[in-house]
Amino acid sequence: MKSYKIALIKGDGIGPEIVDEAVKVLDAVASCSGFSLTYDELLMGGVAYDITGDPLPQETISGSLNSDAVLFGAIGGEKWDSLPREKRPESGLLRFRKELGVYANLRPAVVYDELANASSLKPEIVKGVDLMVVRELIGGIYFGEPKGRDENKGWNTMVYTKDEIVRIAHQAFKIAMTRQKRVCSIDKANVLDVSQLWRETVEEVAKEYPEVELSHMYVDNAAMQLIRDPKQFDVMLTGNIFGDILSDEASMLSGSIGLLPSASVGAKIGVYEPIHGSAPDIAGQGIANPIATIASASMMLRYALNEQEAADKVDAAIKRALSEGYRTGDLAQFDAKEVCSTSEMGSIIANYI
Amino acid sequence: MKSYKIALIKGDGIGPEIVDEAVKVLDAVASCSGFSLTYDELLMGGVAYDITGDPLPQETISGSLNSDAVLFGAIGGEKWDSLPREKRPESGLLRFRKELGVYANLRPAVVYDELANASSLKPEIVKGVDLMVVRELIGGIYFGEPKGRDENKGWNTMVYTKDEIVRIAHQAFKIAMTRQKRVCSIDKANVLDVSQLWRETVEEVAKEYPEVELSHMYVDNAAMQLIRDPKQFDVMLTGNIFGDILSDEASMLSGSIGLLPSASVGAKIGVYEPIHGSAPDIAGQGIANPIATIASASMMLRYALNEQEAADKVDAAIKRALSEGYRTGDLAQFDAKEVCSTSEMGSIIANYI
Ligand SMILES: CC(C)[C@H](C(=O)O)[C@@H](O)C(=O)O
Ligand SMILES: CC(C)[C@H](C(=O)O)[C@@H](O)C(=O)O
Numbered sequence A, B: 001m002k003s004y005k006i007a008l009i010k011g012d013g014i015g016p017e018i019v020d021e022a023v024k025v026l027d028a029v030a031s032c033s034g035f036s037l038t039y040d041e042l043l044m045g046g047v048a049y050d051i052t053g054d055p056l057p058q059e060t061i062s063g064s065l066n067s068d069a070v071l072f073g074a075i076g077g078e079k080w081d082s083l084p085r086e087k088r089p090e091s092g093l094l095r096f097r098k099e100l101g102v103y104a105n106l107r108p109a110v111v112y113d114e115l116a117n118a119s120s121l122k123p124e125i126v127k128g129v130d131l132m133v134v135r136e137l138i139g140g141i142y143f144g145e146p147k148g149r150d151e152n153k154g155w156n157t158m159v160y161t162k163d164e165i166v167r168i169a170h171q172a173f174k175i176a177m178t179r180q181k182r183v184c185s186i187d188k189a190n191v192l193d194v195s196q197l198w199r200e201t202v203e204e205v206a207k208e209y210p211e212v213e214l215s216h217m218y219v220d221n222a223a224m225q226l227i228r229d230p231k232q233f234d235v236m237l238t239g240n241i242f243g244d245i246l247s248d249e250a251s252m253l254s255g256s257i258g259l260l261p262s263a264s265v266g267a268k269i270g271v272y273e274p275i276h277g278s279a280p281d282i283a284g285q286g287i288a289n290p291i292a293t294i295a296s297a298s299m300m301l302r303y304a305l306n307e308q309e310a311a312d313k314v315d316a317a318i319k320r321a322l323s324e325g326y327r328t329g330d331l332a333q334f335d336a337k338e339v340c341s342t343s344e345m346g347s348i349i350a351n352y353i
Helices: A015-031 A046-052 A058-065 A089-100 A162-177 A193-206 A219-228 A240-254 A291-304 A308-323 A342-352 B015-031 B046-052 B058-065 B089-100 B162-177 B193-206 B219-228 B240-254 B291-304 B308-323 B342-352
Strands: A002-011 A035-042 A069-074 A104-110 A130-136 A153-161 A182-187 A213-218 A235-238 A261-265 A271-274 B002-011 B035-042 B069-074 B104-110 B130-136 B153-161 B182-187 B213-218 B235-238 B261-265 B271-274
Touching: A002 A015, A002 A046, A002 A058, A015 A035, A015 A069, A015 A291, A015 A308, A015 A342, A035 A058, A046 A089, A058 A089, A069 A291, A089 A271, A104 A162, A104 A240, A130 A162, A130 A240, A153 A162, A153 A193, A153 B193, A162 A182, A162 A193, A162 A235, A182 A193, A182 A219, A182 A240, A193 A213, A193 B153, A213 A219, A219 A240, A219 B240, A235 A240, A240 B219, A240 B240, A261 A291, A271 A291, A291 A308, A291 A342, A308 A342, B002 B015, B002 B046, B002 B058, B015 B035, B015 B069, B015 B291, B015 B308, B015 B342, B035 B058, B046 B089, B058 B089, B069 B291, B089 B271, B104 B162, B104 B240, B130 B162, B130 B240, B153 B162, B153 B193, B162 B182, B162 B193, B162 B235, B182 B193, B182 B219, B182 B240, B193 B213, B213 B219, B219 B240, B235 B240, B261 B291, B271 B291, B291 B308, B291 B342, B308 B342
Parallel strands: A002 A035, A002 A069, A069 A271, A130 A235, A182 A213, A182 A235, B002 B035, B002 B069, B069 B271, B130 B235, B182 B213, B182 B235
Antiparallel strands: A104 A130, A104 A261, A153 B153, A261 A271, B104 B130, B104 B261, B261 B271
16 A cells, blocks of 8 residues: 655644644545555644744754655744744744745635635625636745844845746746646836846746746736736736735635645645644634645645545545535634534545545 | 916826826816916826936926925836836836935725725725825835846845834824824734834834824735725835735725825925826726826825815815716726716816815
8 A cells, every 4th residue: 555654744823723634634535545644743833942942943854854745734923923033933934945945835716616705805706716826935035135134224135046937937837737828927027126037037938838828917916906806817926925915815815714725846845734824813722724724635635645536535525515514613604504613624524535 | 376386297108188187176176275276297207208218307306396296197108118127117206206205105095985886895895994005115125225137136125224114104103193093014024124123113113102003914914904804904004015015905995996096205295196007008098087196186285285175175076976976987887877088077076176
């Protein structure tokens, strides 16, 4: 029997609760799909700092590199906000992405028909939305040098090299080939030098994908178009911070940030995680929505383990739970037949496998 | 009789059409309010480049500094997109802001009750929205050094000095004092050094305004909250590029970017302009919505000329035109009784004065 080793990083806040439900579903789908999974629990974020003094212990990096894929919950919380920057949970996460080399963050925004009414946007605007934000994840202003601050000044550098742009552009075009074959590249080329290089380089890469239609849009306009008419987008290709902003905005099309998964890929080992944060305010109450994490586990099955059928089963089970009216608290007011807890939702989805 | 000198910069695309309507309304309100207006037409943008070879002729700067206020349309268009950066219309605009020293860009997003249904968001989400984005306009990554590019690399610097943050924060708190007394400062302090200085400095300035409630939000979350629950915001204080993105997004709450004005202030002479662009695709057709520009003229009356009553009259006339069902094409499908052209809309509003 095939066996895969999954690095589990539960993290802080609601992280442990939601990852546990994803494991429940993974075990269910493995047992009826002819493969087995073993898990290696690793520490990152505030919990890692509390135990080891470091938000990203070396063991977590090596353990992840020794796995077939990483399933990650969420990190962070006010408790650690006043630590020096390099000790903060977020620093651990950024270093983790960089160490693994996962430069491509894929963030689908898909609206489940059953929940078209859950968005703050009108149902006719969001129904049928199916877009993918391809965000560069280990460059740009998140990592650019020089950076720093003193008493009277703070500075960060938004920098991209041509190579960095080329490789993320290839990811976007390749994904577009499996979808509607349209890439919209987002920049601020009317103001930023780095965006001019971005735009020219994306144009060059596009030549290798003659079937894909490429367009460009300024980031301010994109923030507007995403809510004016989101169905115009197929693949949105962006740098690190623009992608951070736009993908969070896009998540609202689906009605709850508790629904959307993400994959960070481009290196040997990929990281699969919900796009939402650690939500310390509701941690430990058993009310968090585990669907984003379960959907991330499905992306992991599909992209990291190449277990397409198992991934299809998970996706179908999520859809079934939603269409039968099961809802966690965040979506309770949208056609809920039954409001359930985090672990009930996990069990329902696992049972439908 | 009091007399004011207005620098008129019509610009490119729909700029001339919409500024002409604002002038029509300004003349109407002046003649019944006991002051007179004279206009000094100045060149900026693509049209300035075509005529003088420079998107910002020196005359435009000196003429503006010799006026009581600047009323500006819009600049830019594909025609000039392939020029070297310093010749492009946008460069002229950025230099203009910098030369005048207008560091505070005020962008209200108000939803007219009559048009609560025009937004792509649900009416219950947007009805009653009344927020103000206070965007720093002449610093940050738009102007930071070092910046540049070569064949293989592009870079820009997001930099703020303490003084720059202090003065824009004061603007935000002062405005909040005339409103609901709440400031939400937007940054990315969990990642950016410059945002940490921003956050600390805003905290310090806040101490001088004990009546104002200050909160902080990460920019990605703000992009989400703006559409999840926009009524939570009163004043949003942000840097240059975050403000660019968020204010365009916020404009969609109102249903059309053709409705929203802006004021750029902080120096001797202020600049008043619609937040939308030059829309070359519809230029010259007489279908552009002049309301954003007319509302900008109203802000000019209020803030630059201190003619409150005249400003109130203009605002009331805009509201009346909308509530009587007059709509330009962009809003034709929202309870329009009569669809009218750019100049008809201008005349209707002027008549209601
Ligand atoms: C927690 C934070 C550092 C992170 C980011 O900005 O990348 C988060 O917002 C995300 O998008 O994964
Ligand atoms: C045209 C462009 C340079 C400008 C900006 O980014 O500031 C515009 O988007 C705006 O917001 O006024």
